[in-house]
Amino acid sequence: MRMRQCIKTFATAFAPAAIIFANPALGQGYTVPPALQATIDSHPHVRRLTDWGSRPDWSGDSKRLLFVSKEYGDIFELDVATGKTRPLSFHYPHAGIFRAYYLPNGDYLLLAPRTHTPGFEAYGRSNDSELWLLKGDLSGPPIALGEHNIEGIAVARGGMRVAWSRPKEPPEERVPDAQRRAPEPSSGESNSKLWAAEIVFVDGMPQLANKRVVLDCADKYSPLVKLVTQAGQRCAGFEPQNFVPSDDNRLTFTMATTGLQAGSPYSIGAYVIDLRNGKVMDLDRDEGYAEAEGVFPDGKSTLVEFAESAVLADAVHAVDLWQYQLDGSGRRRPVTWYHSLNASLKSNQGVVSPDGRWLAFGVSTSEIESKVAGQGLGVFLMDLKAAGF
Amino acid sequence: MKSIRNRSAMTTLVLLAMLGSAQFSGAQDYSLSNEMERKIASHPHVRRLTDWGGRPDWSADSRRLLYVSREYGDVFELNVATGKSRPITFHFPHQGIFRAIYLQNGDILLSAPRYHDPLATAYGRFFGSELWVMKGDLSGPPVPLGVTNHEGIAVARGSMRIAWVDSTAPRPIKRADNEFFSRPIDFASLKDQIWIGEIIYEGGVPRVINKRKILDCESDQGAIAEFNALRGSKCSMIEPQNLVPPDEQRLTFTMLTRKTRDDGHAGADSFILDLQSGKITQLNTRPGYFEVEGVFPDGRNSLAEHASGNQADGATNRVDLWKVALDGSGALTPVTSYNKIDPQLKSNQGVVSPDGRWMAFGVSTAAVEQKVPGQGVGIFLMDLGAAGRR
Numbered sequence: 001m002r003m004r005q006c007i008k009t010f011a012t013a014f015a016p017a018a019i020i021f022a023n024p025a026l027g028q029g030y031t032v033p034p035a036l037q038a039t040i041d042s043h044p045h046v047r048r049l050t051d052w053g054s055r056p057d058w059s060g061d062s063k064r065l066l067f068v069s070k071e072y073g074d075i076f077e078l079d080v081a082t083g084k085t086r087p088l089s090f091h092y093p094h095a096g097i098f099r100a101y102y103l104p105n106g107d108y109l110l111l112a113p114r115t116h117t118p119g120f121e122a123y124g125r126s127n128d129s130e131l132w133l134l135k136g137d138l139s140g141p142p143i144a145l146g147e148h149n150i151e152g153i154a155v156a157r158g159g160m161r162v163a164w165s166r167p168k169e170p171p172e173e174r175v176p177d178a179q180r181r182a183p184e185p186s187s188g189e190s191n192s193k194l195w196a197a198e199i200v201f202v203d204g205m206p207q208l209a210n211k212r213v214v215l216d217c218a219d220k221y222s223p224l225v226k227l228v229t230q231a232g233q234r235c236a237g238f239e240p241q242n243f244v245p246s247d248d249n250r251l252t253f254t255m256a257t258t259g260l261q262a263g264s265p266y267s268i269g270a271y272v273i274d275l276r277n278g279k280v281m282d283l284d285r286d287e288g289y290a291e292a293e294g295v296f297p298d299g300k301s302t303l304v305e306f307a308e309s310a311v312l313a314d315a316v317h318a319v320d321l322w323q324y325q326l327d328g329s330g331r332r333r334p335v336t337w338y339h340s341l342n343a344s345l346k347s348n349q350g351v352v353s354p355d356g357r358w359l360a361f362g363v364s365t366s367e368i369e370s371k372v373a374g375q376g377l378g379v380f381l382m383d384l385k386a387a388g389f
Numbered sequence: 390m391k392s393i394r395n396r397s398a399m400t401t402l403v404l405l406a407m408l409g410s411a412q413f414s415g416a417q418d419y420s421l422s423n424e425m426e427r428k429i430a431s432h433p434h435v436r437r438l439t440d441w442g443g444r445p446d447w448s449a450d451s452r453r454l455l456y457v458s459r460e461y462g463d464v465f466e467l468n469v470a471t472g473k474s475r476p477i478t479f480h481f482p483h484q485g486i487f488r489a490i491y492l493q494n495g496d497i498l499l500s501a502p503r504y505h506d507p508l509a510t511a512y513g514r515f516f517g518s519e520l521w522v523m524k525g526d527l528s529g530p531p532v533p534l535g536v537t538n539h540e541g542i543a544v545a546r547g548s549m550r551i552a553w554v555d556s557t558a559p560r561p562i563k564r565a566d567n568e569f570f571s572r573p574i575d576f577a578s579l580k581d582q583i584w585i586g587e588i589i590y591e592g593g594v595p596r597v598i599n600k601r602k603i604l605d606c607e608s609d610q611g612a613i614a615e616f617n618a619l620r621g622s623k624c625s626m627i628e629p630q631n632l633v634p635p636d637e638q639r640l641t642f643t644m645l646t647r648k649t650r651d652d653g654h655a656g657a658d659s660f661i662l663d664l665q666s667g668k669i670t671q672l673n674t675r676p677g678y679f680e681v682e683g684v685f686p687d688g689r690n691s692l693a694e695h696a697s698g699n700q701a702d703g704a705t706n707r708v709d710l711w712k713v714a715l716d717g718s719g720a721l722t723p724v725t726s727y728n729k730i731d732p733q734l735k736s737n738q739g740v741v742s743p744d745g746r747w748m749a750f751g752v753s754t755a756a757v758e759q760k761v762p763g764q765g766v767g768i769f770l771m772d773l774g775a776a777g778r779r
Contacts (some may be wrong), residue, residue, distance in 0.1 A: 031475065052476045069463065070479045086420060087441050090459045090761045093507035093566075118504070121482045372479045 032365065032377065039342045040363055040377070045387040046336075049078060049360070050085070050378040055349055056360040057101045060157070062353035065360050066108065067379055070372065071125065072096025072116055075108070080358075080381065088134070092141035098129055101155040103199070106136035107206075109155055109162065114144075122177040126150055127167045133199065133206040145199070145208050154240035156248045157297075157354065160199040163214065163240040163251055165192060190217040192237040194253065196275070214251065214275060224255075224273065224280045233257040236266060242295035242302065244326060250274050252283075252292040252302050252326070270304050272326050281328035289315035290324075294351035294359075301325050303335065303350040303359070317366040318343075321350040321359070323389065335389070336382070338363055348376070352384070359384050421754070421766060428731045429752055429766070434776040435725075438467060438749070439474070439767040444738055445749040446490045449546065451742035454749050455497065459764055460514065461485025461505055464497070469747075469770065478523075481530035487518055490544045492588065495525035496595075498544055498551065503533075511569040515539050516560050520553060522588065522595040534588070534597050543629040545637045546686075546743065549588040552603070552629040552640055556580050581606035581627045583642060585664075604642070604662065604669075612662070612669045613644070621653025622646035631684040631691065633715065638664050641672075641681045641691050641715070656699050659691070661715055674719030678704035681713070683740035683748075690714055692724065692739040692748070706755035707732070710739040710748070712778060724778050725771070727752055737765070745779050747772065 095116035132142035217235035284290035364376030484505035521531035753765030
């Protein structure tokens with residue numbers, strides 16, 4: 001197990017307020033200087049698809065991408081071949097959307113708050129997000145599925161299965177972002193759980209059926225907690241990433257851990273669990289910062305946001321995308337290397353198309369993310385075949 | 390020249406009633422059939438700039454367009470030459486924006502609510518909007534001007550003068566959209582007034598000075614009252630459009646009237662107000678729906694949304710853009726003709742670039758607008774020179 005401090009997307013719940021809040025005091029142009037832009041453009045086998053937006057998700061035919069305009073934004077669908085975008089959330093009033101995913105039946109799964117209170121953006125991101133189903137024909141507003149979640153969720157390609165983590169229980173005190181403080185490291189036992197369920201339709205109305213806990217930080221008899229404990233660590237929280245094709249019986253996820261002593265820093269690592277037997281494998285072998293991202297369609301490997309930095313407050317500013325084997329061997333291979341091109345750059349949010357040919361991802365700088373929470377320089381596309389993957 | 394609406398408050402009166410029953414009754418895809426797309430693309434001297442968004446406004450150099458993604462949306466800036474859009478309201482939390490207009494000094498004027506109740510969007514549009522100034526370098530969140538408004542704003546090109554509509558009537562109790570649609574608010578009771586003022590900066594903080602009322606919809610005295618007395622009508626709503634270049638001593642505006650006698654006049658008409666004399670002149674002499682839109686930079690003409698008939702018989706679903714003389718002669722020249730190409734189509738929100746060469750505008754259908762309030766099928770660009778409409 002790793003011993004490191006982290007500040008990252010999934011780790012926003014563990015991050016200092018100064019990082020997770022957009023800083024309106026800074027200049028807010030979202031562009032980068034021409035020289036840095038040229039550096040971005042120099043990455044081989046990559047072209048830019050959009051100038052804004054993030055968190056892409058591939059359609060089943062590998063031709064379209066869902067993305068969100070911004071945190072608390074709208075969702076759009078990009079036709080990769082034509083470059084045209086179409087809005088999917090203009091037809092009903094809403095309070096902003098965090099993330100959106102294709103469901104295998106053609107509908108969309110949204111993560112969005114019911115309300116958006118100005119000044120409570122960070123609180124809302126951690127506590128107010130709910131799961132909603134939006135019909136693929138946009139024939140109405142989305143329908144709430146009756147579950148809150150925190151950060152990303154996993155959506156199966158081969159069935160209507162989803163997995164999510166619930167927000168902290170009991171809920172944290174509702175205070176404005178300006179008064180919100182990051183929790184102290186190792187502030188106590190975590191009761192974080194990762195849930196799974198199937199979306200079913202009853203009289204045309206979607207609902208979650210067969211809800212079950214698949215990971216539980218407090219279950220000291222589970223293989224996962226045993227693994228964590230043996231390493232002298234404590235489970236602090238989960239973010240699911242992907243059901244692994246082709247049978248969707250494994251789940252990749254990211255876990256935050258802390259040391260047993262008070263004041264221990266948080267660490268972030270990537271894992272895969274076999275949902276049939278509960279067996280867990282540490283994918284990144286305790287090295288650096290590792291957050292699971294999109295799985296490859298052959299089910300043999302996954303993308304990981306990885307940074308080697310030992311100064312882990314810096315790691316979040318240095319991540320690039322790597323391919324990690326799902327066999328627990330720890331074998332990895334770089335996929336993007338923006339941070340090597342320029343130390344101010346990073347790449348993240350990688351997702352592989354179902355046909356295995358393309359990688360959609362984001363490129364950003366820490367400066368931009370400090371200005372616009374969750375925002376990068378747009379959605380980018382790598383030709384994985386040309387790049388030798 | 391700026392501050393063009395696709396759907397005025399007047400139009401909204403009609404559309405809201407339709408929305409009440411139709412809002413979620415059918416598929417909500419915002420796209421059109423291939424045949425309809427082909428018809429749209431057939432309009433001469435026009436090319437499509439975006440596939441979504443509305444309410445364009447030209448930059449002073451005629452190279453960029455501000456637009457809003459949707460009602461309660463974000464603001465983007467489009468580089469017309471490259472076709473690239475950049476978001477300019479992602480850097481601060483907000484509740485959605487109605488309109489965005491370039492100010493003379495490079496800053497941006499926003500019309501936006503402080504709060505957004507997703508269940509009361511129509512109420513928020515009419516009674517929740519405020520004016521804000523956002524720095525052109527996006528160096529912070531917008532600063533409120535302490536001015537409430539509804540619908541469009543006239544923004545000068547040559548100075549920091551603005552004109553807006555506010556109301557002296559108490560705000561009605563907030564209504565959810567389902568009540569708003571089924572029991573429309575009596576807009577005649579809003580007591581619209583057009584105000585004018587100048588934006589100045591004190592210690593870097595913008596505020597509006599020299600605020601003064603220039604038109605009063607409700608008053609039984611003044612230019613509007615005199616005008617309506619002759620026509621057997623009464624003002625229901627007014628909306629400013631443009632301060633007319635080059636001297637910006639005239640203001641174009643639209644007025645919605647209702648009858649006060651059986652042979653009186655009711656409708657939406659376009660006017661120009663001389664700010665020095667207080668004289669108002671009607672721009673349209675032909676019957677039908679007339680909503681004034683962007684002014685031409687030579688100050689001799691304005692665009693107007695026009696269709697025969699009135700709101701009640703669906704004129705707002707048929708409007709196209711016309712060039713109307715500002716001298717009161719009533720001279721009209723058609724600029725767009727989408728409704729002739731297909732009766733489902735309309736064009737609106739026309740704004741002329743400061744160099745006079747281009748017109749940015751919206752194309753839509755009633756069906757799309759019913760699905761997505763305020764939305765069309767994108768922003769379009771007409772070469773006015775090539776079209777012989779400069």
